Amino acid sequence: MQISRRDFLKWSVAAAVALGIEVSLGSVGNVLAAETDPPIIWLQGSGCSGCTVSMLNVTNPTTIDNVLLNKINMKYNSTLMTASGDLAMQTLDQSATQHKGQIILVIEGAVPTGANGNYCVIGEVNGTHLTMEQAVLKYGPMAKYVVAAGTCAAFGGVSAAGVNATGCATASSILNGKTVNPVVNLPGCPVHPTVLIQTLLDLILIGMPSLDSYKRPSNYFGSKIHSSCPRKGTTVVKQLGQYGCYKNVGCKGTSCQNVCPSMKWNNGQAWCIGVNYPCIGCANPDFPSNPLLKV
Amino acid sequence: MSKIVLDPITRLEGHLKVSVTLDANNVVTAAQATGNLYRDFENMLIGRDPKEAAFLTQRICGVCPVSHAIASSKAVEKAAGFTPSLQSLLLSNLIQGANFISSNVLHFYQLALMDYVQGPQMHPWTPGYTQDFRFNATDSQALINNYVAALSIRRQAHEMGAIFGGKLPHVGNVVPGGVTAIPSGTDITNFRNYLNDITTFVQTTYATDVNKLASTYSDYYTVGKGYGNLISFGVFDTNTSGNKLFPAGTVTNGTIGSFTQTNIKEYVGHSWYSSPSGYNPASETTTPSFGKADAYTWLKAPRYDGAAYEAGSIARTWLTGEYRRDVSVMDRHLARYTETDKIAVTMQTWLDQLVVGKNYFTNLGTPASGSGIGLTEAPRGALGHWLSVASSKITKYQIVTPTCWNASPMDDAGIVGPMEKALIGTHVANTSQPVELLRIVHSFDPCTGCSVHVMSPEGMEMSNFVVQPLGV
Numbered sequence: 001m002q003i004s005r006r007d008f009l010k011w012s013v014a015a016a017v018a019l020g021i022e023v024s025l026g027s028v029g030n031v032l033a034a035e036t037d038p039p040i041i042w043l044q045g046s047g048c049s050g051c052t053v054s055m056l057n058v059t060n061p062t063t064i065d066n067v068l069l070n071k072i073n074m075k076y077n078s079t080l081m082t083a084s085g086d087l088a089m090q091t092l093d094q095s096a097t098q099h100k101g102q103i104i105l106v107i108e109g110a111v112p113t114g115a116n117g118n119y120c121v122i123g124e125v126n127g128t129h130l131t132m133e134q135a136v137l138k139y140g141p142m143a144k145y146v147v148a149a150g151t152c153a154a155f156g157g158v159s160a161a162g163v164n165a166t167g168c169a170t171a172s173s174i175l176n177g178k179t180v181n182p183v184v185n186l187p188g189c190p191v192h193p194t195v196l197i198q199t200l201l202d203l204i205l206i207g208m209p210s211l212d213s214y215k216r217p218s219n220y221f222g223s224k225i226h227s228s229c230p231r232k233g234t235t236v237v238k239q240l241g242q243y244g245c246y247k248n249v250g251c252k253g254t255s256c257q258n259v260c261p262s263m264k265w266n267n268g269q270a271w272c273i274g275v276n277y278p279c280i281g282c283a284n285p286d287f288p289s290n291p292l293l294k295v
Numbered sequence: 296m297s298k299i300v301l302d303p304i305t306r307l308e309g310h311l312k313v314s315v316t317l318d319a320n321n322v323v324t325a326a327q328a329t330g331n332l333y334r335d336f337e338n339m340l341i342g343r344d345p346k347e348a349a350f351l352t353q354r355i356c357g358v359c360p361v362s363h364a365i366a367s368s369k370a371v372e373k374a375a376g377f378t379p380s381l382q383s384l385l386l387s388n389l390i391q392g393a394n395f396i397s398s399n400v401l402h403f404y405q406l407a408l409m410d411y412v413q414g415p416q417m418h419p420w421t422p423g424y425t426q427d428f429r430f431n432a433t434d435s436q437a438l439i440n441n442y443v444a445a446l447s448i449r450r451q452a453h454e455m456g457a458i459f460g461g462k463l464p465h466v467g468n469v470v471p472g473g474v475t476a477i478p479s480g481t482d483i484t485n486f487r488n489y490l491n492d493i494t495t496f497v498q499t500t501y502a503t504d505v506n507k508l509a510s511t512y513s514d515y516y517t518v519g520k521g522y523g524n525l526i527s528f529g530v531f532d533t534n535t536s537g538n539k540l541f542p543a544g545t546v547t548n549g550t551i552g553s554f555t556q557t558n559i560k561e562y563v564g565h566s567w568y569s570s571p572s573g574y575n576p577a578s579e580t581t582t583p584s585f586g587k588a589d590a591y592t593w594l595k596a597p598r599y600d601g602a603a604y605e606a607g608s609i610a611r612t613w614l615t616g617e618y619r620r621d622v623s624v625m626d627r628h629l630a631r632y633t634e635t636d637k638i639a640v641t642m643q644t645w646l647d648q649l650v651v652g653k654n655y656f657t658n659l660g661t662p663a664s665g666s667g668i669g670l671t672e673a674p675r676g677a678l679g680h681w682l683s684v685a686s687s688k689i690t691k692y693q694i695v696t697p698t699c700w701n702a703s704p705m706d707d708a709g710i711v712g713p714m715e716k717a718l719i720g721t722h723v724a725n726t727s728q729p730v731e732l733l734r735i736v737h738s739f740d741p742c743t744g745c746s747v748h749v750m751s752p753e754g755m756e757m758s759n760f761v762v763q764p765l766g767v
Contacts, residue, residue, distance in 0.1 A: 039418075046332060047357075050354065050360065050464040051357070056401075079305070083305065083421075085302060088305055091418075112333075119333040124302035127300075129331075163338050165338055240470075241473075266454040267454045270457040276656070277475050282465070291344050292350060293347075
């Protein structure tokens with residue numbers, strides 16, 4: 001199961017071709033020849049770690065053990081990494097400095113800007129604490145790619161909801177004009193694991209994906225849930241919990257764009273509409289709208 | 296006298312800092328735990344339809360979202376005077392049980408084990424402390440192999456829960472009125488296949504490994520003991536009359552007692568809040584005040600009858616009588632295993648009781664007014680949601696989370712939190728690699744996203760309350 005990085009990269013490219021993603025064989029060849037570990041720095045701001053947990057749930061294109069052991073080099077992710085304290089902060093800074101211009105920075109959660117950023121402190125360096133805002137501003141410009149994983153990082157999401165008293169901002173607004181490439185938004189609450197992992201691999205192998213007006217990869221966010229919903233055309237029900245189409249009880253599938261109808265969740269086991277509840281639009285730019293379900 | 300600051304403590308959910316003071320013999324004489332994230336959930340909830348809180352509050356914690364959905368749903372159901380059917384409770388139990396197993400397996404292997412075993416020599420498992428590794432090469436390799444196997448098992452536990460919950464993390468259909476899934480025969484077979492494989496892992500691999508850890512590090516039965524006072528709100532309804540697989544209760548100085556939620560008060564003397572201290576969640580208010588003098592955390596200090604209590608698997612299994620050896624680092628790990636096994640076995644019986652093809656969800660409508668309290672347990676301990684409704688909108692929402700109990704700061708009477716107490720008295724062998732501190736902290740399975748309090752019902756701007764922003 002622990003196939004070599006080279007085999008995996010070949011296989012992943014084949015999968016990308018099968019999905020109709022344009023592949024430059026020249027650049028792929030370089031990646032394969034180099035066999036370098038693409039360094040990933042994953043920072044968690046104002047959020048719930050649900051996107052990290054969702055990443056752990058990946059099965060397609062492969063499982064997380066294979067991803068971590070053979071595919072990517074997860075230099076920093078505070079939920080997974082062994083190092084704590086100074087050792088963790090040194091790992092963060094040394095990785096970013098050593099691989100400046102090469103790192104992929106993944107941002108999970110929104111970035112609180114209120115109270116000088118002190119609503120979220122990610123660690124302490126030489127007796128001074130480092131806020132999430134400072135970390136994003138420091139490491140974002142050093143990255144080759146920046147990925148906003150989940151709706152909080154991409155659009156503010158639950159963290160920025162309501163009066164947004166902590167001043168939660170999106171990754172792209174914090175880094176506006178400061179990054180080599182545009183911030184890639186991967187909304188979803190949580191981010192869909194396949195969308196996340198395949199995007200990371202595509203960035204490594206192919207480069208920037210084609211982005212839509214919300215800076216999302218077009219190939220994952222191109223169609224509305226309702227348009228490919230298996231419940232489309234079934235009885236339009238008036239009650240939650242009944243089998244049928246929920247468009248008359250506020251289902252957000254008519255606006256929300258995500259991979260749910262085709263990929264479903266948790267290794268294809270299920271999805272929200274499949275268990276008889278309307279889509280709450282968790283990948284929408286206005287999530288969590290008030291009310292969640294708009295009748 | 297010297298000081299050790301660990302910031303961040305990794306391998307947990309959220310942002311936690313621990314500072315300890317050591318005496319000349321490298322024994323911890325004082326400890327402070329700091330929750331480093333503030334999210335202001337309550338403002339977001341006020342003015343919304345109470346039925347939606349189950350979706351929003353799940354987003355407090357991606358590791359225990361199901362428990363938040365259940366606590367929130369229970370609070371709204373109480374306000375509406377509604378009791379879900381047994382079938383709905385069973386579905387809810389199965390989803391929550393799946394999440395408990397996933398979380399407990401994740402905790403032992405992915406979050407805690409690297410304090411005892413050297414991982415693969417690559418990121419994210421290196422660098423790390425190398426202090427006090429005792430397993431031989433064969434055992435180390437076996438444990439690392441099981442770390443990898445556990446990644447798959449915890450994922451499968453989520454897949455199992457998603458069969459009835461739609462997706463994990465953040466389920467799609469655990470709401471006031473019940474669970475909307477209509478179980479089919481195929482669903483039940485599918486669920487049972489997962490459960491069988493997971494139960495086998497728990498009863499063989501996890502059982503072997505936790506016992507191996509306990510025998511190799513038996514000195515940790517005397518490390519990180521804390522107060523020994525335990526609290527549980529109770530979890531997994533077994534009938535519609537309120538009986539639970541793990542009942543609510545307290546253990547005070549070794550004596551088992553009942554639990555009464557009105558005995559809870561929260562203190563903010565050393566927390567970054569300027570609001571009044573010492574109120575029950577039903578009546579407290581919260582005003583953030585970053586930089587407040589003598590404060591060091593975003594966590595409040597909940598106390599029960601004025602004393603600090605520890606929450607988690609050890610409280611639950613102590614109250615059922617299934618684990619009563621003692622309270623310590625190693626006892627917490629063994630208790631967590633004990634309950635994981637019990638939950639997996641009991642889930643089989645819940646699955647047996649499910650009736651195929653029927654809809655047990657009740658469309659409640661929105662309660663016009665009232666208040667309700669939803670009490671349950673997250674994997675890491677006691678969780679409560681306090682809710683008030685007027686004109687069919689939320690007017691007040693308070694949450695007390697497990698890590699608020701465990702990683703709470705000193706209260707107004709000078710009583711330190713359970714984790715802080717557990718750190719005090721610990722001998723640190725190598726101050727440049729204080730692995731003992733990590734082992735103690737991790738044994739509580741802290742989760743600071745979940746511990747982040749929720750506040751400010753008046754909806755005032757936070758910036759108005761920033762007394763003294765720290766220079767950065």
